[in-house]
Amino acid sequence: MRMGELFQTEDWKKEKHVPVIEAPDSVDVNEVFEVKVSLGKEIEHPNTTAHHIRWIRVYFKPEGGKFAYEVGSFEFAAHGESTDGADTGPVYTHHQVTCCMKANTSGELVAAAYCTIHGLWENSRGIKVG
Ligand code: FE
16 A cells, blocks of 8 residues: 555545645746645535544645655644534634745645545646746
């Protein structure tokens, strides 16, 4: 078994677990830009103590390069837990993140997400730099 075999993907419009990556199609070299990653843009994903998105991670794989670089790792920590039991707490972290980055070469933004019940999901999107 290889780790990569555990990652599922699909069209995000049909599958609520697929990370949706929103970023510019092209930017200048070293221009800071925003990357927004969310889930359930078309079909809402649950956010309960038992069933939620635990984290999203963002990577950058430069064109022609061999290795991926981690851009950010975002943990979603609150899911309705409290002393009264599951789903009675006052706060839920929503599974969406916006981060800022810059790059000096074109490449692929790759996002991974983990659902507590449905496992690992991924998506990617190219970005032209320069
Ligand atoms: Fe799920």
